[in-house]
Amino acid sequence: VAEINRLDELRMLAVERRAEALLAVGRPDDAAADLPAHLASHPLREDAWRLLATARYRAGRQGDALAALREARHVLVTELGVDPGPELRQLEADILAQAPHLAPALGRAVTSGLGETVRPVQAEQRPFVGRDAELERLRRAAEAASRHRQPTLALLSGDPGAGKTALAEALTRRLAAEGWTTAWGHSPEYEG
Template sequence: MAVTFGVLGPVTAATEQGPVPLKGPRQRTVLGRLLIARGRVVPVDRLVDDLWEVPPEGAVGAIRTFVADLRRALEPDRPPRQPPRLLVTEPPGYVLRAAPEAVDAGRFEAAVGEAGRMLAAGLPAPALAALDAALGLWRGPAYADCAGEAWAVAEINRLDELRMLAVERRAEALLALGRPDEAAADLPAHLAAHPLREDAWRLLAVARYRSGRQGDALAALRQARDVLVTELGVDPGPELRRLEADILAQAPHLTPSAAVPSAAAPPAAVPPALD
């Protein structure tokens, strides 16, 4: 019975029969820690240090209990004395043998990468379908149960960066499909949360320009400059400066003569969860 895992929100596990019952925050934290390791062994001592600032008496025994409970939850039909296949003891600790496609973050990352390749190949319609499906995997902040843990910060930040990239690639796909109004409507909320994303400012300015709003496009670029100067003490990069000059000159390349037809058939957007 295959198990799939969710980390794009609270940490979850599920089978084809439904959600796997997880007992409380400590068990979710242990599962999150093993998932972040991506198939590498996590030593017992590391688990103890990661779970407690000051480990209590019997911390190692508590870890063993958490792992035993997780094993029963993840493989409820495993016969007694048969070794586990998923959460495995491997000295000096434990490893969770979950394939990348069994974790929603792995499917999300694969879909964003594939969408980038499709955009580069001039296939914005399937790229948009892939990105919509990928972004739909998010249920909240990544590793929500582990947000305050030092060991989770790097992975949470990496996934957040990928999510921002996905939003921007989605806007790029909409522009390529001749749908600038939709791109222009979606980007302000993204920029309100992430105001230092120069590529998002570029996409917003282009979307507004292609919607026939040259003044609003220039206003977006002025706002980008104000934010960058105020927050970082730097001027916009050469791409934004060049775009401003092109908008003022009404450069022909800013308004492609024909958009890619939006009826292009999308492929399977996101690798499916394992059955």
């Protein structure tokens, strides 16, 4: 029984440290994905609630982050008769104030919950082969839009797996290397 408890504790810690690592490398959606199921089984783990709220906030879901903190408060009061600890209370105040230090930590070192310094790694780049003409055409369109200061729209379409995302990533890397400011967006109505 003691060994089972020890392994369970290690597993819970591993789930939480994985979420923390995903946050450190700028993947808040992935960090938030496993935590609700983890918390359903272990609702008294305040560190997991902190990670879930932080991940949702960094994913642009401030309301969901605050809802997670409200749920944590409810669980702790109902189950143990105690208020959340100082870290959760401070996180709630920081989210409400949209504190700058809650912004993604990509590119800078962060301290883990274990007191260790974690330096994010660069995201793995997929090899890009066979779309040089399309890439150059998109780069020229961006350049022309910049020169003429006119809004321009480029549409990448094709079957799943055709390489649309790889092409967009390659274009983003090339434009960023040339000094452009680049950004990615996601449609909330569409998964993907």
